[in-house]
Amino acid sequence: MQVTTTVNGAQRSDEVEDRLLLVHYLREVCDLRATNVGCDTTSCGACTVLLDGESVKSCTVLAVQADGREVSTVEGLAGADGTMHPVQAAFRQEHGLQCGFCTPGMVMASVSLLKDNPSPTEQQVREGLEGNFCRCTGYHNIVKAVLAAAGSGAKA
Amino acid sequence: MSIMGTRVVRVEDPLLLTTGATYTEDLRSEQLVGALHLTFVRSPLAHARILSVDTEEALAAPGVVAVLTAADFGRPELPPMMPMFNQAMTTPLLATDVVRFVGEPVAVVLTEQAYQGQDAAELVVVDYDTLAPAVDMRDAARDEVLLFPAAGTNTIMTFGSESFDETLFDGCEVVVTQEIHNQRLAAAPMEGRAAAAAPGADGRLTLWLSTQAAAAARGAIAGWLGLDPATIRVITPDVGGGFGAKIGADPDHAVVAAAALAVGRPVRWAETRSENMVAMTHGRAQVNTVTIGGSRDGTVQAYRLDVLQDCGAYPRLGAVLPGLTLLMGPAVYAFPKVEGRARSVVTNTTPISAYRGAGRPEATHAVERALDLFAAEIGMDPAQVRKRNLVPAFSAPHTTATGAVYDTGDYPEALDRALEAAGYDALRAEQAQRRERGDAKQLGIGISVYVEITGSAVGPGNPHEVADIEVHPDGSATVLTGTSPHGQGHATAWAMLASEETGIPIEKIHVKHGDTDAVPDGIGTFGSRSLQQGGAAVRQATQELVELARARAAELLEANVDDIVVDKGRAAVHVAGSPDAALTFAQLAETERLSVRSVFEAPGPTFPFGAHVAVVEVDQQTGKARLQRLIAVDDAGTILNPLLAEGQRHGGYAQGAAQALMEEFTYDAEGNPETSTLATYPFLSATEVPSFELVGMATATPYNTLGAKGVGEAGTIGATPAVHNAVVDAVSHLGVRHLDMPTTPQRVFRAIQQAQKGI
Numbered sequence: 001m002q003v004t005t006t007v008n009g010a011q012r013s014d015e016v017e018d019r020l021l022l023v024h025y026l027r028e029v030c031d032l033r034a035t036n037v038g039c040d041t042t043s044c045g046a047c048t049v050l051l052d053g054e055s056v057k058s059c060t061v062l063a064v065q066a067d068g069r070e071v072s073t074v075e076g077l078a079g080a081d082g083t084m085h086p087v088q089a090a091f092r093q094e095h096g097l098q099c100g101f102c103t104p105g106m107v108m109a110s111v112s113l114l115k116d117n118p119s120p121t122e123q124q125v126r127e128g129l130e131g132n133f134c135r136c137t138g139y140h141n142i143v144k145a146v147l148a149a150a151g152s153g154a155k156a
Numbered sequence: 157m158s159i160m161g162t163r164v165v166r167v168e169d170p171l172l173l174t175t176g177a178t179y180t181e182d183l184r185s186e187q188l189v190g191a192l193h194l195t196f197v198r199s200p201l202a203h204a205r206i207l208s209v210d211t212e213e214a215l216a217a218p219g220v221v222a223v224l225t226a227a228d229f230g231r232p233e234l235p236p237m238m239p240m241f242n243q244a245m246t247t248p249l250l251a252t253d254v255v256r257f258v259g260e261p262v263a264v265v266l267t268e269q270a271y272q273g274q275d276a277a278e279l280v281v282v283d284y285d286t287l288a289p290a291v292d293m294r295d296a297a298r299d300e301v302l303l304f305p306a307a308g309t310n311t312i313m314t315f316g317s318e319s320f321d322e323t324l325f326d327g328c329e330v331v332v333t334q335e336i337h338n339q340r341l342a343a344a345p346m347e348g349r350a351a352a353a354a355p356g357a358d359g360r361l362t363l364w365l366s367t368q369a370a371a372a373a374r375g376a377i378a379g380w381l382g383l384d385p386a387t388i389r390v391i392t393p394d395v396g397g398g399f400g401a402k403i404g405a406d407p408d409h410a411v412v413a414a415a416a417l418a419v420g421r422p423v424r425w426a427e428t429r430s431e432n433m434v435a436m437t438h439g440r441a442q443v444n445t446v447t448i449g450g451s452r453d454g455t456v457q458a459y460r461l462d463v464l465q466d467c468g469a470y471p472r473l474g475a476v477l478p479g480l481t482l483l484m485g486p487a488v489y490a491f492p493k494v495e496g497r498a499r500s501v502v503t504n505t506t507p508i509s510a511y512r513g514a515g516r517p518e519a520t521h522a523v524e525r526a527l528d529l530f531a532a533e534i535g536m537d538p539a540q541v542r543k544r545n546l547v548p549a550f551s552a553p554h555t556t557a558t559g560a561v562y563d564t565g566d567y568p569e570a571l572d573r574a575l576e577a578a579g580y581d582a583l584r585a586e587q588a589q590r591r592e593r594g595d596a597k598q599l600g601i602g603i604s605v606y607v608e609i610t611g612s613a614v615g616p617g618n619p620h621e622v623a624d625i626e627v628h629p630d631g632s633a634t635v636l637t638g639t640s641p642h643g644q645g646h647a648t649a650w651a652m653l654a655s656e657e658t659g660i661p662i663e664k665i666h667v668k669h670g671d672t673d674a675v676p677d678g679i680g681t682f683g684s685r686s687l688q689q690g691g692a693a694v695r696q697a698t699q700e701l702v703e704l705a706r707a708r709a710a711e712l713l714e715a716n717v718d719d720i721v722v723d724k725g726r727a728a729v730h731v732a733g734s735p736d737a738a739l740t741f742a743q744l745a746e747t748e749r750l751s752v753r754s755v756f757e758a759p760g761p762t763f764p765f766g767a768h769v770a771v772v773e774v775d776q777q778t779g780k781a782r783l784q785r786l787i788a789v790d791d792a793g794t795i796l797n798p799l800l801a802e803g804q805r806h807g808g809y810a811q812g813a814a815q816a817l818m819e820e821f822t823y824d825a826e827g828n829p830e831t832s833t834l835a836t837y838p839f840l841s842a843t844e845v846p847s848f849e850l851v852g853m854a855t856a857t858p859y860n861t862l863g864a865k866g867v868g869e870a871g872t873i874g875a876t877p878a879v880h881n882a883v884v885d886a887v888s889h890l891g892v893r894h895l896d897m898p899t900t901p902q903r904v905f906r907a908i909q910q911a912q913k914g915i
Contacts, residue, residue: 019271035176036347141806
């Protein structure tokens with residue numbers, strides 16, 4: 001099937017297998033390999049991207065379902081001059097990543113969370129990221145990073 | 157100002173946050189163009205005889221290039237990894253006549269595209285004749301069902317004397333005994349196992365592996381496949397977590413290499429999560445029977461630890477972990493009499509290997525539960541019982557009853573700091589109030605004091621690690637390390653060490669690891685060894701490089717080498733008092749390579765220690781335990797980068813809390829895994845833990861010039877028993893004496909019900 005999407009601001013059209021998952025479309029067809037696959041049950045959130053601005057787990061969306069829609073991955077988050085998005089910068093500053101495998105999905109989920117709730121409490125951050133697993137950080141510094149990015153670090 | 161001990165943010169992060177890391181599955185190497193995708197066909201049965209494997213239909217499926225079984229490789233049997241194992245317990249590269257666990261590889265399918273592999277794997281028809289399984293380790297120990305009939309037993313090896321000293325508890329006023337389960341866990345790093353193999357025109361095989369120890373992986377794979385290690389180059393791309401389950405190589409990795417050699421084309425493999433959950437090694441899986449005896453004033457006189465280790469279907473590192481459990485058995489306590497024994501057995505389950513702590517969390521958990529049981533029996537505060545039995549502070553090596561030689565430690569101070577930071581007395585007061593009021597939500601306070609062993613030697617000789625450093629004419633430097641970071645931040649930490657000695661800014665120091673052509677004799681990252689040995693090696697190499705630069709400068713400047721000083725502000729050396737005639741390290745590298753290779757050797761392992769206090773709230777109506785606070789003192793010696801050390805601690809706490817509260821890999825009676833996906837395995841999420849409360853303490857070790865001990869596994873070792881003890885404590889007034897991990901709502905609820913019925 002033909003799929004026409006806007007990926008990180010650039011429109012493209014590709015012929016894809018019907019069953020191709022969005023995450024594999026991004027990784028193999030678009031050559032955007034930051035987004036990772038961490039499970040096969042829509043549990044871990046490593047593959048989280050934004051579809052028309054809403055966070056989705058791209059392992060559970062078919063590429064063809066993205067037809068006519070906008071997809072944003074972590075590769076498209078930094079500014080044109082390479083300046084990191086505040087969420088990316090906060091993850092670095094607060095050591096919110098270790099092995100980095102959950103990070104692209106975690107960052108995109110955090111961006112989505114802050115869009116919905118620009119000043120979350122610690123509990124709201126934890127609940128908002130419940131669907132994104134991390135095995136390295138114990139979530140401590142991820143939560144700190146999201147709160148810092150929200151400019152509400154002082155409330156934590 | 158020194159960079160040592162400062163919170164330097166990671167140099168690795170910008171790439172990881174913007175374009176993502178390059179894990180094995182992300183590789184775009186030219187050598188992998190046109191690579192085939194490998195898909196394993198795995199056993200769906202725990203124990204069965206293979207009658208036939210029919211590959212015909214799979215071979216005819218779209219995109220299939222080959223379907224390979226054990227017969228295609230000459231039915232190789234991999235010898236037991238250690239000489240003390242029962243030598244009849246060999247591991248087939250791919251299953252031959254019998255499968256021994258769900259997930260054991262039986263065949264591989266090689267396809268042009270990844271999705272085709274999943275389709276074709278389903279078309280491989282394996283005819284099985286089921287055999288009775290030995291699933292529970294206690295059943296396996298009875299040898300009624302044998303996994304390896306030729307071995308005559310399921311026991312891989314034993315530790316300690318067969319019979320116990322019957323007089324051990326003579327004279328004790330109180331003796332308590334308890335069987336304590338340290339349940340099986342899935343390591344579950346976010347990146348599963350992955351490999352890519354490319355046979356080269358030069359006859360060498362390049363193998364990219366998601367591993368914690370490239371050189372060990374190369375040696376293992378070469379040995380298993382009967383190849384000269386020199387013909388294999390292992391490259392470690394970025395690694396998405398390991399937690400011990402990626403130390404060296406698995407037979408599955410050797411299959412990828414063998415398949416590439418068999419078809420003469422590059423092959424790549426990245427396992428699915430469901431595959432990872434049954435086929436990557438699991439951790440823990442011990443049943444420990446503790447007996448503790450002493451007097452009613454709280455003094456423990458004797459402690460006995462009887463360990464049964466489930467090793468899964470094929471003996472791996474898990475079989476030797478009870479040795480560490482016994483060594484660390486008495487932990488931080490000065491028990492006058494200690495004895496222990498252990499037995500490692502095979503079962504029809506996924507093999508057991510290292511998982512964050514690997515043998516030491518089990519030791520700490522057993523003794524910390526034992527102390528709480530003893531305290532409950534004599535009606536004394538658990539903190540007081542601990543204080544009464546702790547080894548006093550020491551600065552000269554302390555030899556324990558089990559023969560461990562602790563380097564430095566002050567356990568009473570660690571406990572005091574944890575109790576004070578927790579507000580222990582106030583917590584006990586609140587607990588008493590809630591109990592008096594009969595609140596639905598009761599408070600539980602759990603304590604653990606721990607000491608662990610880090611940086612143990614791998615093989616004979618003292619623990620060691622290698623490092624190379626070279627300064628280039630452009631002023632940059634390259635550090636080659638034998639360690640193998642997978643989240644720990646070595647690129648930053650090692651750059652800090654090299655920068656400290658030379659003044660070269662960390663942005664200009666590039667740390668490389670995990671390529672056996674560049675570092676053929678690196679050891680790797682596991683056992684909390686990296687900073688204390690790998691970091692120490694980088695520091696030593698850099699100091700030697702500075703000496704080399706001074707000697708060269710002395711010659712060029714016609715001065716006495718003793719008069720040559722380092723000017724870190726300019727990354728240069730000059731004659732003292734003559735800064736105008738300075739030579740930068742870069743300039744010194746222009747005429748002749750300025751590089752040093754160094755091996756750091758430690759006199760022995762180090763023994764970090766600490767104390768944790770966990771506070772949980774248990775809803776008596778639902779049995780749900782919530783971790784409210786975790787206060788932790790972790791003394792890992794001198795800290796190089798607090799940001800990184802804290803990150804290691806956080807991760808450990810979460811994994812420890814997860815074991816205490818939630819996680820368990822389970823099988824049904826037939827050996828079918830019940831938790832083989834992330835939808836069924838209770839993986840910890842952000843909602844189940846609080847932000848942690850870290851308390852500082854740093855007692856340097858004399859075993860390396862950094863004063864550093866290991867920190868990677870401390871969190872799991874301390875947190876698991878603290879959280880577990882807290883849950884039991886929350887319901888102890890209801891008559892609950894012990895309940896096993898994980899302390900799920902159902903288990904807590906039942907324990908309350910049974911205690912109240914007086915069962």
